[in-house]
Structures are given as structure tokens and as C-alpha cells.
Amino acid sequence: xxxxxxxxxxxxxxxxxxxxxxxxxxxxxxxxxxxxxxxxxxxxxxxxxxxxxxxxxxxxxxxxxxxxxxxxxxxxxxxxxxxxxxxxxxxxxxxxxxxxxxxxxxxxxxxxxxxxxxxxxxxxxxxxxxxxxxxxxxxxxxxxxxxxxxxxxxxxxxxxxxxxxxxxxxxxxxxxxxxxxxxxxxxxxxxxxxxxxxxxxxxxxxxxxxxxxxxxxxxxxxxxxxxxxxxxxxxxxxxxxxxxxxxxxxxxxxxxxxxxxxxxxxxxxxxxxxxxxxxxxxxxxxxxxxxxxxxxxxxxxxxxxxxxxxxxxxxxxxxxxxxxxxxxxxxxxxxxxxxxxxxxxxxxxxxxxxxxxxxxxxxxxxxxxxxxxxxxxxxxxxxxxxxxxxxxxxxxxxxxxxxxxxxxxxxxxxxxxxxxxxxxxxxxxxxxxxxxxxxxxxxxxxxxxxxxxxxxxxxxxxxxxxxxxxxxxxxxxxxxxxxxxxxxxxxxxxxxxxxxxxxxxxxxxxxxxxxxxxxx
Numbered sequence: 001x002x003x004x005x006x007x008x009x010x011x012x013x014x015x016x017x018x019x020x021x022x023x024x025x026x027x028x029x030x031x032x033x034x035x036x037x038x039x040x041x042x043x044x045x046x047x048x049x050x051x052x053x054x055x056x057x058x059x060x061x062x063x064x065x066x067x068x069x070x071x072x073x074x075x076x077x078x079x080x081x082x083x084x085x086x087x088x089x090x091x092x093x094x095x096x097x098x099x100x101x102x103x104x105x106x107x108x109x110x111x112x113x114x115x116x117x118x119x120x121x122x123x124x125x126x127x128x129x130x131x132x133x134x135x136x137x138x139x140x141x142x143x144x145x146x147x148x149x150x151x152x153x154x155x156x157x158x159x160x161x162x163x164x165x166x167x168x169x170x171x172x173x174x175x176x177x178x179x180x181x182x183x184x185x186x187x188x189x190x191x192x193x194x195x196x197x198x199x200x201x202x203x204x205x206x207x208x209x210x211x212x213x214x215x216x217x218x219x220x221x222x223x224x225x226x227x228x229x230x231x232x233x234x235x236x237x238x239x240x241x242x243x244x245x246x247x248x249x250x251x252x253x254x255x256x257x258x259x260x261x262x263x264x265x266x267x268x269x270x271x272x273x274x275x276x277x278x279x280x281x282x283x284x285x286x287x288x289x290x291x292x293x294x295x296x297x298x299x300x301x302x303x304x305x306x307x308x309x310x311x312x313x314x315x316x317x318x319x320x321x322x323x324x325x326x327x328x329x330x331x332x333x334x335x336x337x338x339x340x341x342x343x344x345x346x347x348x349x350x351x352x353x354x355x356x357x358x359x360x361x362x363x364x365x366x367x368x369x370x371x372x373x374x375x376x377x378x379x380x381x382x383x384x385x386x387x388x389x390x391x392x393x394x395x396x397x398x399x400x401x402x403x404x405x406x407x408x409x410x411x412x413x414x415x416x417x418x419x420x421x422x423x424x425x426x427x428x429x430x431x432x433x434x435x436x437x438x439x440x441x442x443x444x445x446x447x448x449x450x451x452x453x454x455x456x457x458x459x460x461x462x463x464x465x466x467x468x469x470x471x472x473x474x475x476x477x478x479x480x481x482x483x484x485x486x487x488x489x490x491x492x493x494x495x496x497x498x499x500x501x502x503x504x505x506x507x508x509x510x511x512x513x514x515x516x517x518x519x520x
Contacts, residue, residue, distance in 0.1 A: 004072070005097050006032040011105045014041065014055050015410055017062040018284040019235055019304060021106070021134050024481065027070055032101075034094060036076035039085035042218045044112075045404045049220035050229065050373040052213060053120035057233035058283055060209075065234075076386065078408035079212050088120040089115070095126065107140075109412045111333040135284045137162065137321045139239060140330040143383055153429065159320035163181070168292060169308075169315060175510065180273065181316065182254065189445055190259035196269035199276065200244040202237055207221070210498050219351065221368045230372070231279055231407060238280035242291060246298035247277040251306045254313035257379045260361075260446035265482045274376045275314070278408035281322075288318050300449045309465045325416040328430055338396050339419060341427035342478060348388065348397040350518045356518050359466060360443050360452035362387055373407040378445065380406075381435055385422030389436055391460075391472035395425040433487040436474055439465040466520055473510035476503070 007102050010023060014037075023033075037056050056078070063075045063256045069284075076083045076090060095101060103121075105128050108114045113270055121128045132139075144159055147153050160180055163169060169176045190196075209224035232238040245253075253273045261272060280286045281340040299311040329336065353358035355367040365383040369375045375384070380402070388398045395418070404407045420430030439456035443449040447457040458464035459472070475482075475495050482488040493504070513520060 002292045003240070005032075006072070006101050007030070009034055009091075009094055009098065009101045011035075011087075011103070012062075013087075013106070013108060013426050015109060015283050017058055017235075018133060018135055018287070019065065020287065021060070023106075023131070023288070024066065024069075024071070031072065032094075032098070033063075033066060033071055033073045034091070036083065036090050037078040038076075038083065038085065038090065039216070040079065040087060041219075042213075043077070046219055046409065046435040047404045048222035048370075048373040049210075049213070049224040050222060050231065051404075051407050051409070052218065052220060052222060053209050053226060053229055054231040054373075055280060056209050056232060056282065057204060057206045057229065057439050058285065059452070062233045062285075077212070077418050078216055078218075081267075088116060091120075092255040102127070104129045104131060106131050110410060111134070111329070111337075112411065117335070133284065135287055135325060136292060136323060137166065137288055137319060138327060140327075142323070142405070143327040143331050149333075150429070155320060157328070158324045159316055162319045162323065163315075166289075166319060168296060168319060169312060174418070177308045182312045183316075185309040186254045186256075186313045187258045187445075188255050190256050190261045190272065190447075192447065194256075195259075196267045196272055197248040199271045200241055201228075202232060203227075204229040204231070204233050204237075206233075222280065222373055222384060232285065233282055235285045237276070238285040241275070241277060241280060242286060242294055245277065246295055250295060250298065251302075251309055252310065254310035256309070257313055257376075258445060258450065260365075260379055260383070260442075270372060271374065271376065276374065279480055281318075282408050282410050288322065292318050294404050309432050322413065325420075325430070328411050328420065329383050329412045329418045330409065332426070332429065336419065336426060336429075337399075337415060339426045341425055342392075342423075342481065343392050344389075344392040344423070344425070346392045346514075346517070348393050348401055349391070349520070351520070352384070352388075352401055358453035359387075360454075360520060362449035363448065364448060369405050372481055373405065375406070380417075381422055381439055382441060382445070386435065386437055387467065387470075389423050389516065390435060390467065390474045392474075393423075395419050395423045398423055433485055434474075434478075434482070436471055439467040442467065460505050464509060466510075466513045468505050469510035470502075470513060472506045473514075476507060 008031050010031060012033055022292045042052055046440050056503065063073045066073050085358060091103065095103065095295065101127065105117060107130055108117065143153060148157060163175065164173065205227050206229045207226045232241050259272065277286060281288060281291065294315055295311055352366060355362050355363050361383050365375055365379045367460050399415060399418050403411060403414045416430055420426040422435065424431060426436040436447060439449060443456045454465040455463045456465045459468040472495060475491055483492055
């Protein structure tokens with residue numbers, strides 16, 4: 001660092017890599033941009049190694065891009081001897097060096113960082129000038145402006161509001177195609193003979209970062225090839241990934257977005273027709289409006305060969321679900337993080353860390369997560385999340401696993417999806433019913449069951465699929481909570497029609513599995 005006097009210090013967090021931000025549109029004298037790799041971020045949860053490698057590589061590339069454009073950047077690497085490991089302690093050291101400088105920050109997207117910065121500033125009588133990150137399509141308090149009470153926070157209402165407001169896929173004030181939602185067309189099982197394009201994977205050499213992580217003793221999980229990191233680590237690569245999705249994957253995205261397949265059948269296509277843009281979006285290398293605009297424009301150019309349901313399903317995820325869960329996060333934090341309405345207390349089974357289980361669907365979903373730091377939303381919701389919910393795992397343990405293992409997991413998006421949508425720990429704020437299912441759903445939406453040790457049609461016996469008895473055990477033990485839920489009424493009717501002997505056998509089978517969880 002030079003002896004130059006700076007009047008402004010601008011902090012850029014690791015998920016604020018937005019090259020289009022107004023901060024970077026004009027060079028200003030006496031402004032120092034501050035970026036840092038810190039132990040507080042590598043250690044607050046045990047992350048997948050690919051996740052740490054990708055974030056640090058993207059941060060370094062962003063810093064290089066700023067420097068090449070003439071901006072002054074103070075970049076602290078994890079192993080820098082001046083690095084305290086704490087964002088606020090590092091900022092304090094810089095402010096001591098530049099006592100007349102004004103600290104400017106973009107609003108963090110995680111509550112813990114927002115709270116850390118504000119608490120530190122308040123305790124030290126430090127003034128922070130706050131700026132929007134200029135990434136999202138809504139503000140933190142967006143739900144307050146759309147909904148009158150917490151009793152009506154329906155995502156579909158939010159989604160329609162966003163479509164109208166942004167004018168996306170609209171015909172005047174009506175939705176294109178006459179329907180807002182084509183979800184009913186997007187639930188097909190992947191045929192065995194379908195051709196799935198290979199995912200676009202990069203080959204970023206991050207060996208130096210990997211060596212640094214080992215040197216600093218950073219504990220991670222999962223597998224990584226540091227000489228060929230497959231995730232985009234620059235805006236240019238992120239745009240390549242977006243273009244690839246539009247050209248090769250969009251034509252079948254919607255139809256098969258809920259489908260699951262075995263690697264044995266699609267060795268090269270572990271991500272199927274999914275875009276895998278979430279890391280680029282959540283690190284802000286891409287903007288949501290940019291992504292949606294490109295997808296819609298591409299569909300318009302090829303509307304004779306790409307059906308509307310393909311693009312609508314994608315748009316709903318970006319301008320609907322993604323913005324909506326962020327709104328839920330900021331509306332209910334910090335209490336949301338402590339919700340455990342079903343009072344689940346079990347530990348996460350060991351096979352979530354090593355994929356060592358006879359359940360083929362769980363083994364494949366976990367192994368893919370360990371190998372690629374990625375699983376698509378149905379694998380997360382209806383395989384690993386579904387099993388954890390049926391087994392009664394404490395949502396804290398489930399949160400920590402999801403937050404750590406996935407490349408795109410940042411708390412604002414992970415927490416509502418996991419604690420709310422997946423585990424129903426928020427008592428129904430996010431979802432109108434718990435997303436639980438027996439083996440019948442897994443068999444319907446995947447090819448996992450055909451090569452499984454367990455029999456998906458059996459509820460009891462040595463080879464009975466654990467999902468079956470655990471499903472009915474969940475239904476039985478939570479009758480008080482869900483018996484009056486209209487979306488659950490049919491299942492309770494089926495359960496009550498079983499004979500007392502049948503119910504007892506199923507519950508005994510489930511209890512046996514619960515008592516021997518790590519041997520399944």
C-alpha cells in the first residue's frame with residue numbers, strides 16, 4: 001500500500017462483486033477499495049472446499065479487474081500477516097491508518113454481517129455511510145409493501161406482482177399464454193433415452209489458493225480439483241455460462257426441472273438442464289435482471305422451438321422465488337434462525353458427510369453434493385431435505401449442512417429455503433404444508449429406486465424403503481399440528497383407514513430405522 005492519503009474507504013464483501021455498481025462507473029480521487037479474505041468467513045460454518053476456492057478466486061479476479069481500470073484496491077489475503085481474520089478488526093486498522101477517511105459500505109445481505117458492522121460502528125462511534133448493493137429487484141422490506149399481514153405471504157401473489165411491475169412475459173396486464181404459472185407442465189420424469197447436454201465446466205487453476213487454505217489450516221468438506229475448478233470465477237465466465245444455458249439447456253429446462261437422474265445413466269449430465277447460475281448470481285457477478293432479460297430475449301428469438309413453460313419456470317425462480325425468500329429472510333430475522341416449530345432434536349446422520357448409505361437416492365444426492373458442491377432444488381428439497389424432516393433432525397444441523405456444502409449457499413437464501421421450505425421449522429410462514437414424501441414420489445421423479453438396496457414398494461421388512469415407514473411415522477407423530485391442514489387431510493384419511501395392526505407395524509419399522517440411523 002502506498003503512503004497516499006485516502007478520504008474514503010469503500011468495503012466490498014465477498015458476495016458484492018457487482019461490476020455494474022455505481023461505485024465503479026467513475027474514478028474518484030482519494031478512494032480506496034477494501035477487500036479481504038478472512039477466517040471469520042471460512043470458519044463460521046464448515047464450507048465445501050470448492051465454495052471457498054470459488055469465492056476467493058472470484059474476489060481476486062474482481063480486485064484485479066478494478067486495479068486494471070485504475071482503481072486503488074487494498075486486498076488482504078487470508079495468509080497476510082496484517083490480516084486479523086476479522087472484517088471489523090481489519091477495518092479498524094485501516095481507519096487508524098487513515099483517521100480522516102469516511103467508511104462506506106454496501107448493505108450486507110446476511111443479517112450476521114449487517115449486525116456485526118453496525119454493532120462495531122456503534123461501539124466505536126464510527127459513522128458508516130450505507131449504499132444499496134444495486135443487485136436485487138426489490139428492497140429488504142419489499143414484503144411490507146405487498147402484503148398487509150403475515151397471514152397471506154403467498155409467493156404466487158408476490159410473483160404476479162413482480163411480473164406486472166417489471167413487465168416480464170406480459171401481454172398488457174395479463175400473463176402471456178393466459179396463465180401465470182406453468183408448474184403443472186414442469187414435473188416430468190426424465191426419460192432414460194433423453195439426450196442431456198454436458199454441463200459447461202471451467203478449468204480454473206486455483207492451486208495457489210488451495211495451498212494457502214491448507215497452510216492456514218482451514219477445515220473444509222467435500223472434494224475439489226484445484227487445478228480445474230469448474231465454477232465461474234469472473235464475470236466473463238459467468239456470462240459464458242448464461243449463454244450456454246440459453247443455447248443448450250433452456251429448451252427442456254421447465255419440463256424436466258423437477259426430474260432426477262442417476263449418474264450411471266447420465267454420467268456427463270449431473271446438473272441435467274439446470275443453469276447452475278446461482279453462484280454467479282449470489283456473488284453478484286451477474287444481475288437477476290440481466291439473466292432474465294437474456295433468457296426471455298433468447299426465447300423470443302426461438303419461440304417456434306422453445307415452449308413458454310420452459311422460460312416461465314426459469315423466470316419464476318429468479319424474479320419470484322429468489323426475491324421472495326430474501327424478503328422472508330429480512331422480514332423475520334433474527335428470530336427466524338431459531339425457529340423449530342416441530343421440536344425436532346435428532347443429529348444429522350453420518351451419511352450426510354460421506355454418502356455411505358444403502359439408500360440409493362440419498363447416496364447419489366449426497367455424493368454429487370460432495371463432488372460438485374451442487375444439487376438442484378428437488379434433490380435438496382425432496383431427497384436430503386425430505387429425509388432429514390422425516391427423521392426429525394434438528395433444523396440447526398440441517399442449516400449448517402446446507403449452508404456449508406453448496407456453492408451458492410449464503411444465509412439470506414439458504415435459511416428460508418432450508419428452515420422454512422424444507423424443514424417446516426418456521427411453522428408455515430414460507431410453505432402451506434410440510435414437503436414430506438414417501439418412496440413413491442422418489443420413484444415417480446427419478447430412476448434412483450431401480451438400483452436401490454431397498455424396495456420402494458415395501459413399508460415393512462428388512463428391505464423396506466426407510467422413506468415409507470418414516471413418512472407415516474411423521475404423519476402420526478405430528479397429527480396435532482397438521483390434522484386440520486387441508487393439504488394434509490387426504491394423507492390423514494389414508495392413515496386412519498389402516499388397521500391398528502398395520503399402523504403399529506409401520507411405526508415399529510420406522511422406530512427401528514430411527515434407532516439405527518447411521519446403518520441405513
